[in-house]
Amino acid sequence: MAKQNLLEKVMNEPQPLPRKVPDYMRKKGGIWYWTGAILMITFLYESLTGLILLFYYQPAHPYSSTGTILAMPYGTVLLTTHLYAAYIMIAFLYIHLLRNLFVGAYKKPRQMQWLTGILLLLVTIGVVYFGYSMSGDVLSADATDVGRGIAAGAPLIGSYLRSIFFGSGTSLSLFMRLEGWHIVLAGVILAMFALHFYLAEYNTIMPSPKHAEFKVPAVDNDDPSYKPWYPYNLLYMGQVSFFTLAMIFIIPSVLAILPNVPVLFSPFPQVSVSSPLASSVPAYPPWILLFIYKELDFGISSIIGPFWASLIFIGLPVGYLLFIPYLDRNDSLKLSRRKAVLYTGILGLFYYIGLSVWGAMEPGVPVSNLVGFLFFAVPMLVVIPVSLYMIKKVEAAKSNLGNNLWKLYSILPVIGFLAILVGITSYMFLDGLSYYDLAALIFVLVLLAISSLYAYGWIYGIKENTKNIKMSERGHLVFGGIYGFLAIVIFTMISDIPPTKVEYQALYGIGIGLLFVLGGAFTKLYRSYAYHEG
Amino acid sequence: MRLKSTERAPDEQKRNFLKIMGTLIIGVGMVGTLRSVVQYIIPPSTQAETSFPVLTLVLANGNPIHTSDLIVNNSATVTFDYPLQGEPNFLLRLGDSGNTDVKIPPSKVSIPSTGGSYQSPGGVGPYGSVVAASAICEHLGCVPPEIKFFPPSSSTTPGKIHCSCHGSTYDPYSGFSVVTGPTRIPLPSLVLSYDSTQDTYAATMMVGPTLYGHTSDLSGGNAITTKGTVVSTT
Numbered sequence: 001m002a003k004q005n006l007l008e009k010v011m012n013e014p015q016p017l018p019r020k021v022p023d024y025m026r027k028k029g030g031i032w033y034w035t036g037a038i039l040m041i042t043f044l045y046e047s048l049t050g051l052i053l054l055f056y057y058q059p060a061h062p063y064s065s066t067g068t069i070l071a072m073p074y075g076t077v078l079l080t081t082h083l084y085a086a087y088i089m090i091a092f093l094y095i096h097l098l099r100n101l102f103v104g105a106y107k108k109p110r111q112m113q114w115l116t117g118i119l120l121l122l123v124t125i126g127v128v129y130f131g132y133s134m135s136g137d138v139l140s141a142d143a144t145d146v147g148r149g150i151a152a153g154a155p156l157i158g159s160y161l162r163s164i165f166f167g168s169g170t171s172l173s174l175f176m177r178l179e180g181w182h183i184v185l186a187g188v189i190l191a192m193f194a195l196h197f198y199l200a201e202y203n204t205i206m207p208s209p210k211h212a213e214f215k216v217p218a219v220d221n222d223d224p225s226y227k228p229w230y231p232y233n234l235l236y237m238g239q240v241s242f243f244t245l246a247m248i249f250i251i252p253s254v255l256a257i258l259p260n261v262p263v264l265f266s267p268f269p270q271v272s273v274s275s276p277l278a279s280s281v282p283a284y285p286p287w288i289l290l291f292i293y294k295e296l297d298f299g300i301s302s303i304i305g306p307f308w309a310s311l312i313f314i315g316l317p318v319g320y321l322l323f324i325p326y327l328d329r330n331d332s333l334k335l336s337r338r339k340a341v342l343y344t345g346i347l348g349l350f351y352y353i354g355l356s357v358w359g360a361m362e363p364g365v366p367v368s369n370l371v372g373f374l375f376f377a378v379p380m381l382v383v384i385p386v387s388l389y390m391i392k393k394v395e396a397a398k399s400n401l402g403n404n405l406w407k408l409y410s411i412l413p414v415i416g417f418l419a420i421l422v423g424i425t426s427y428m429f430l431d432g433l434s435y436y437d438l439a440a441l442i443f444v445l446v447l448l449a450i451s452s453l454y455a456y457g458w459i460y461g462i463k464e465n466t467k468n469i470k471m472s473e474r475g476h477l478v479f480g481g482i483y484g485f486l487a488i489v490i491f492t493m494i495s496d497i498p499p500t501k502v503e504y505q506a507l508y509g510i511g512i513g514l515l516f517v518l519g520g521a522f523t524k525l526y527r528s529y530a531y532h533e534g
Numbered sequence: 535m536r537l538k539s540t541e542r543a544p545d546e547q548k549r550n551f552l553k554i555m556g557t558l559i560i561g562v563g564m565v566g567t568l569r570s571v572v573q574y575i576i577p578p579s580t581q582a583e584t585s586f587p588v589l590t591l592v593l594a595n596g597n598p599i600h601t602s603d604l605i606v607n608n609s610a611t612v613t614f615d616y617p618l619q620g621e622p623n624f625l626l627r628l629g630d631s632g633n634t635d636v637k638i639p640p641s642k643v644s645i646p647s648t649g650g651s652y653q654s655p656g657g658v659g660p661y662g663s664v665v666a667a668s669a670i671c672e673h674l675g676c677v678p679p680e681i682k683f684f685p686p687s688s689s690t691t692p693g694k695i696h697c698s699c700h701g702s703t704y705d706p707y708s709g710f711s712v713v714t715g716p717t718r719i720p721l722p723s724l725v726l727s728y729d730s731t732q733d734t735y736a737a738t739m740m741v742g743p744t745l746y747g748h749t750s751d752l753s754g755g756n757a758i759t760t761k762g763t764v765v766s767t768t
């Protein structure tokens with residue numbers, strides 16, 4: 001048979017949409033197959049809240065109209081969750097990317113899917129950048145100044161690039177463009193996402209490399225034994241969506257009540273450019289772009305200029321990622337046959353985190369060429385043995401990491417954080433003794449209870465996984481009832497809290513987040529009860 | 535011995551109980567979320583004024599208008615803004631077919647859409663013939679020149695205010711009440727006060743239905759910041 005190109009195949013062999021998926025995708029650990037679904041949910045949340053925010057945003061008065069949004073009932077919940085859903089989306093984009101890089105999902109037949117994915121990453125970062133700059137606070141001014149400088153540095157078309165993205169120089173034209181690009185690029189995401197998703201359905205879900213016997217093409221041959229989409233996958237998707245939404249609501253709302261949140265993670269806009277306090281705010285970009293800011297501090301960057309420096313620092317990794325499917329062409333999915341990919345992946349991650357942390361600690365402090373050289377050279381040498389060791393471990397299927405102490409350690413910070421939260425709220429409670437502080441205390445306790453239960457199950461469950469403990473039928477009913485009861489309690493409380501103060505709105509946000517947690521937990525319970533899944 | 539959960543058929547009643555719990559949780563979650571969205575998108579009603587301002591009617595040059603500046607049965611449209619910027623009102627000096635002033639008594643005006651009624655203020659000035667009312671058609675909001683006053687001498691709708699958008703007619707001689715539809719709401723009357731020693735006029739408040747397109751007469755616009763409100767003729 002003559003070799004067909006992708007377009008011919010897609011057009012001539014229509015595929016069923018949506019496909020049935022293998023049942024192991026809904027088992028424990030199957031969440032790794034759904035990182036893309038989480039991204040889709042965050043994107044939908046962003047689109048909806050973004051459109052609602054448009055009702056009050058005025059490019060002519062960016063800072064004061066952002067203030068208007070915050071002053072509206074539930075405006076702070078809307079704006080802070082819009083920001084944090086974007087952060088969560090970026091975080092999951094990286095997770096999705098790394099996961100697919102390490103399992104070799106870019107290989108045949110998914111090269112196109114991989115390419116659209118990398119482009120989606122770029123466009124998403126663009127949308128975040130423009131959105132972040134829309135508030136008109138000092139951070140937005142810093143971000144647009146840096147952006148202007150980078151765009152203007154392009155040879156020949158520099159001044160065009162600058163005016164296309166940042167307007168003719170007046171504040172109004174700047175913010176109209178920021179708003180325009182923010183929305184236009186979001187539309188681009190939608191279109192590219194549709195293609196990405198269609199290709200994912202067309203190429204089928206990638207089975208784990210083990211299932212595919214470490215050979216490309218790793219495709220899933222629709223097994224007739226797979227359960228249908230409805231209700232099995234629908235419920236699972238519901239569960240994933242609820243937990244994602246819970247995260248979107250709870251994280252920024254908790255940050256909104258905490259005192260002294262570092263600028264970088266503050267869910268609120270900072271002071272305006274004209275404020276006398278403006279100079280006390282460090283010139284931070286959104287954290288996802290910190291590495292670009294730091295990169296501009298390197299000695300070499302001042303020689304070649306910001307445009308070329310950024311092109312190198314963004315262009316090299318992006319170019320590499322774009323070409324991976326064509327560089328790593330062998331048909332093995334074994335990590336030992338893809339050492340270079342693993343190696344560069346870990347190295348890239350290290351550079352990214354390193355530059356970001358560095359940028360957060362020392363924003364704008366120049367870096368000499370020697371230090372810059374060492375920053376890049378040393379990890380190169382360190383990462384080689386580490387990645388070789390990891391490959392050995394993984395290939396030897398020694399996923400059992402002995403005792404689970406590391407898990408305990410990794411949740412300690414979370415527990416500590418929650419404990420501090422309890423402390424603060426109970427102090428507030430004793431101090432003011434108002435109804436709302438009581439509500440805050442109860443919310444925090446529920447949050448603490450849920451997370452410690454979860455942590456317990458995580459550690460304990462891994463240890464005991466051979467015993468395979470199942471909940472009794474009565475247990476399901478009792479928990480279902482408790483969830484329903486808690487939902488009513490939380491609903492009553494949030495209905496009673498007026499959206500008059502930032503703290504009250506944050507409580508509302510936490511309450512809604514908890515309702516989504518309950519929704520997710522209930523869906524999980526119901527799947528286990530009615531379908532014996534999960 | 536207990537059966538393993540996979541070997542047991544789920545009981546319909548228990549399953550329904552769980553279904554109701556699930557609907558409840560998701561239901562309250564959705565109601566809780568939507569409620570904030572709804573509350574958020576209701577625009578704040580910014581009261582531009584806390585009470586009706588008292589504004590002297592002035593000419594473009596800032597001098598107050600006098601009775602002699604007003605022409606009886608003027609076929610040109612004379613308007614001024616009140617209570618907020620950009621909200622036109624008719625200023626009419628009404629007369630009979632011989633163009634002599636007619637005294638306009640206060641009258642009871644009924645509102646067909648609600649079945650209620652209110653008292654119109656009646657004419658002021660030396661002859662009791664000067665009246666004013668909103669020039670924003672209560673049907674769908676057309677403003678002059680679409681809506682205008684036709685003097686008693688005109689061939690069509692003599693002595694009436696007619697809106698050419700959809701054909702509503704109002705009677706300025708009896709409190710701007712509805713003559714023909716489609717409107718079912720009379721034009722809100724403006725209460726004028728007349729200072730007989732100075733021979734000047736001032737707008738003091740609106741009575742009757744709420745101005746077209748507003749949730750209240752004093753919100754949804756910007757206050758008039760000049761000393762008087764300027765009367766213009768087109």
Ligand code: FES
Pocket residue numbers: 671672673674675676681697698699700701702716717
């Ligand atoms: S708007 Fe005047 S008749 Fe319809």
